Amino acid sequence: MAQTETASPPPSPAPVSAGVGATAREAGRVVLATLVRRRELSILLVTIAAAIYFSVSSGSSFNTTNNYHIIMQYFAPWAIIAAGEVMLLICGEIDLSAGFVFTFTPFVMMSFYNDGATVPEALIGALAVAAGVGLVNGLIRTLFNLSSFITTLGMGFFLEGMAYIQSGGEPATPPLAGGLQKVLGGWRWSELVWALAIVALMQLALSATRYGVYAQASGGNPVSAAESGIKVNRVKIVTFTLTSLLAGFTGLLDQIRVGSFDPSSGGNTTMFMAVASAVIGGTALLGGSGTVVGALFGALLLGIINDGFNLEGVNAYAFDVVIGIAVVVAMLFNVYLTSLRNKVLR
Amino acid sequence: MSATDEGAALGSGVPGGEEVIRAEHVSKRFGPVTALRDVNLHVNRGEILGLIGDNGAGKSTLIKILTGLHRPDRGRLLYDGTEVQLRSVAHARSLGIETVYQDLALIDELPVYLNLHLNRELVHRPLPFLRRGEMKRRSREALDSVGIEIPSVTAPVGRLSGGQRQAIAVARSVHADARLLLLDEPLAAMGAREGGQILRLLDRLKERGDLAIILIAHNYGQVVDVCDRVNLLQHGEITFDRRSADTSVAELLELVHAEYRVGPR
Numbered sequence: 125m126a127q128t129e130t131a132s133p134p135p136s137p138a139p140v141s142a143g144v145g146a147t148a149r150e151a152g153r154v155v156l157a158t159l160v161r162r163r164e165l166s167i168l169l170v171t172i173a174a175a176i177y178f179s180v181s182s183g184s185s186f187n188t189t190n191n192y193h194i195i196m197q198y199f200a201p202w203a204i205i206a207a208g209e210v211m212l213l214i215c216g217e218i219d220l221s222a223g224f225v226f227t228f229t230p231f232v233m234m235s236f237y238n239d240g241a242t243v244p245e246a247l248i249g250a251l252a253v254a255a256g257v258g259l260v261n262g263l264i265r266t267l268f269n270l271s272s273f274i275t276t277l278g279m280g281f282f283l284e285g286m287a288y289i290q291s292g293g294e295p296a297t298p299p300l301a302g303g304l305q306k307v308l309g310g311w312r313w314s315e316l317v318w319a320l321a322i323v324a325l326m327q328l329a330l331s332a333t334r335y336g337v338y339a340q341a342s343g344g345n346p347v348s349a350a351e352s353g354i355k356v357n358r359v360k361i362v363t364f365t366l367t368s369l370l371a372g373f374t375g376l377l378d379q380i381r382v383g384s385f386d387p388s389s390g391g392n393t394t395m396f397m398a399v400a401s402a403v404i405g406g407t408a409l410l411g412g413s414g415t416v417v418g419a420l421f422g423a424l425l426l427g428i429i430n431d432g433f434n435l436e437g438v439n440a441y442a443f444d445v446v447i448g449i450a451v452v453v454a455m456l457f458n459v460y461l462t463s464l465r466n467k468v469l470r
Numbered sequence: 471m472s473a474t475d476e477g478a479a480l481g482s483g484v485p486g487g488e489e490v491i492r493a494e495h496v497s498k499r500f501g502p503v504t505a506l507r508d509v510n511l512h513v514n515r516g517e518i519l520g521l522i523g524d525n526g527a528g529k530s531t532l533i534k535i536l537t538g539l540h541r542p543d544r545g546r547l548l549y550d551g552t553e554v555q556l557r558s559v560a561h562a563r564s565l566g567i568e569t570v571y572q573d574l575a576l577i578d579e580l581p582v583y584l585n586l587h588l589n590r591e592l593v594h595r596p597l598p599f600l601r602r603g604e605m606k607r608r609s610r611e612a613l614d615s616v617g618i619e620i621p622s623v624t625a626p627v628g629r630l631s632g633g634q635r636q637a638i639a640v641a642r643s644v645h646a647d648a649r650l651l652l653l654d655e656p657l658a659a660m661g662a663r664e665g666g667q668i669l670r671l672l673d674r675l676k677e678r679g680d681l682a683i684i685l686i687a688h689n690y691g692q693v694v695d696v697c698d699r700v701n702l703l704q705h706g707e708i709t710f711d712r713r714s715a716d717t718s719v720a721e722l723l724e725l726v727h728a729e730y731r732v733g734p735r
Contacts, residue, residue, distance in 0.1 A: 332599045334591045337584055344579035351575035353560060353589040412579035 163406030163461065164418040167454075171425040178432035185435050193312060194434075197381070199420075199427030200319040201226070204374045205398035206405070206419035207326040208367030213402055214330070215363050216343035216411030217272040219261060222371035223395030224283035229254045229372035230298070230385035231290035237299050244304070247376065254372020255365050257283065262361030272364075284391065291387040298380045309381030318377060319420070322370065327416040339363060343411025400447055401426060404454040426450075489514050489551065490650050490682035491536065491567075496545035497706070498531055505531040507706035509545070513650065516679040518672060520697030520714070521686045524726060528706040529686055533652055536684070537569045538562030549650075566649035570656060574639040578628030582620055583609035585627050586642045612645040613638075617674050633664030637671055644675065651675070651683045657692055665689075669696045690722045702726070 179186045205222050212219050233250035241249060257279065264275045300308065309315055330336040341349035342356040349356050379385050398419075405422030407414030426447065433443050492512040498505045506528045513519045523529050534540040536547070538556030546553050549565060556562045576585050583602075584591070586609045592601040609623045618637045620630065627635060636656055643651050653672075657665045669692060675681050676698075687693050693700055694714045702710035702725055710725055 328599075334593060334598065334600065337580065337588075337591060337600070340579055341577045341588065344577045348573060348575040348577055349588075351571055351573070353563070412577075 164415050164421060166457075166461075167405055167418055167421045167425065171421050171428065174425055174428045174432070178428060178435065182432060182435040186432065191431065191435070195424075195427045195431045196313070196316045198430050199401075199423040200315040201374045201378045201394060202397045202401050202423035202426065203319045203420045204322050204377075205367075205371050205394065206401040206423055207323050207416050208363075208370040209398050210402045210405070210407050210414045210416050210419045211326065211330065211339055211363045212272070212367050213399075213407045213409060214339045214343045214411060214414045215360050216346070217265065217360055217364070218276065218399065218409075219258070219364060219367045219371075220273065220276040220392075220395060221257065221261065221279035221283055222276075222367060222398060223391045223393065224280045224287065225254050225257055225368050225371040226375035226378070226390035226394050227387060228257075228283040228287040228290070229375040230379045231287055231296070231387065233376065234296050234299075234385060235290055243300055246299075247308075250376065251369060251372055254375075255369040257372070258365035258368025259361065261368065262364030265364065266357040266360055280392070280395070287387045291385070293387060295387070296385040298383065298385055300380055305380060309377040309379075315377055315381055323416055323420045330414075330416055335359070335362075340412055344413075397423070397426060397447075400451050403451055406454075409455070422454075490549070492548040493532075493536070493542075494546050494548065496532075496535060496542040496547070498528075498535060498540060498543050504706055506535070506542070509703070509706065509708055511701060511708055511711075513682040513684055515649075515682050516676060517699065518676055518683040518685055518697045520693035520700045521684055521703060522688070522690065522693060522700060522722065522726070523703035527703045529703055530654070531706075532703065533569065533654060533684075533686065536562075536650075536652060537567060563646070566647055567652070568643035568646055568648035568650070569652040570636075570639045570643055570654065572654050572656075572658060574635055576627045576635055576639060579626060581624045581626055582613075582630075582638060583623040585638060586612060586623075586645055588642070590646060608645075612641055616641055616644060616671060618671065631664065632660055633667045636660065636664070636668050640668070640671060640675075644681070648681060651681055653683065653685045655686050655688065657687055657689060665692065672696055690719045694719055694722070 175186075185191060205226070209219060209222065229250050232253045233246045236246035236249040237243065261272070261276055261279055264270055265272050298305070300310070307314060330339065338349070338354050338356075338359045341352070341354055342359045346356050375390055379389060382389075401422035402414065402419040403409065403422070404425060405415060405418030405420070407419060429446055429450075430443055433440070433446075489512050493509050496509040496511075497507055509528075509532060511519075511521075511532070521529060521532070531540065535542050535556075538559045538561050541556070547556065548554070549567075554565070556565075556567075575588075577588065580588070583606045587605050592605050592608075593599060594601055606623050613620055613623070616637075618634075618641055620634060620638070627638060630638070640651070640653070640656070656668055660668065672683065672685070673696065675683065685693070685697060694717065697714050699711065699713050700717060700722065701708050702722070704710075704726075
């Protein structure tokens, strides 16, 4: 803990002949420091590298508007849900039910609609239910001090069952038309616009508002945060609610885009991809730090790899192998970067 | 035990100005346990009061009453000469009563300037975005004004030494316009060198003259060195109240030890 006392100035390479080497080393140090400080940058570089690799190796098929659209379909839902998961992870929590909120919410909308609500009413009702699921997650987590892992695991199973009960196991056709349908996923790029807007807003909330500071404090050291007067439980409940609302909204958006509400959509795969995006993007699982933009890049990277493998005819199972490796490597990288921080940022 | 009567006879006011807080006949029970029996205590502006006592003597209960976490069963608190009922920690804080807890209540992941402003962040109007630049500037000022040397206000607190962290926790309370500062064993987990830095910090705060400080400590040598006055809490009562200049480490040790030999009353 007392390292600071022995803090020495950066090692100065004494010999004159080493001048060029020193400059290069200094430049390397600056680059390293920037990468360490801005974790989003390193994952962005990897993402760009992956895009270049597939552009070259898959010939002309990668750089087409249609292919970009396919990549968007992969990563936009992951990025939106990851925006919520990042905030929860920063709070030291996780939502394993988000994927089933994605599945369940469209059928809530259908049941409101079938009960005579107008489409806008049914949409708002469904989003309110989605937010309510998060509220319940947060209340169980904080009132009973049950771990979020258990709480949301149970909620996930519950919602999966509810989605099948509500749908009778059958897909349904979204009752949307016209402008509303276009805005909510119908227009070719609307999901991308939503993803970018939501990520921008959530990053702003994280890095420029008191809520962001409280989330970091609540996850970093809940006891200290409470002693400082921060209402830790309230911060967590709000974040659970927000995450669930985003997951429900993504479910509506994505399934309106597809043109079918499907009880077998979403689920654990969607949730895991969102969490993987967050982790690959540089968010710590133990709370206290993370970035929403990083998770967007993480989702984009996973989308590009998924798409690239399809283009190259790589076995789909190989994708899971890559994700598995990527998540572990990203975590190791995070640990390494954290220890590097203490050395470089002096 | 004779020290009890002697001590209680000592009136108010060692150095400094007027009285900031006074507790009169404060008692507190938790079910069958009497934590505080009949506590009388006061601190003046510009004065450091050392509060000592064995584990279980009631120190933490007394601190919790003074910070608004607990309410006394009987007795009253006078703040600036007027009776107050401290409704909550937030209420006590709004009056200028600040506590530095043993765990410091710092967030390692956040930079120094956000820790100094924790839960008091400066934001723009009408859009409530953080005023990071202004918070950095004020943090630098606040640290300079009490002579704390920190390499950078943007460094995460987790990267600082124990002494620096303690200093930041103290600076945060002072920065919040504290008038009464309660320090709960700030020197407990600290080496001699870092402890010395904190004691010098307390000295500088005293010289400013606008703060009343209650220091809870186990190291009687440090108490006698830095405090103007020493109160000994035994079984929920202040049994000894004397200027540091008029007592010694040996006497304090003897008092606590004697009490231990006599056993509970």
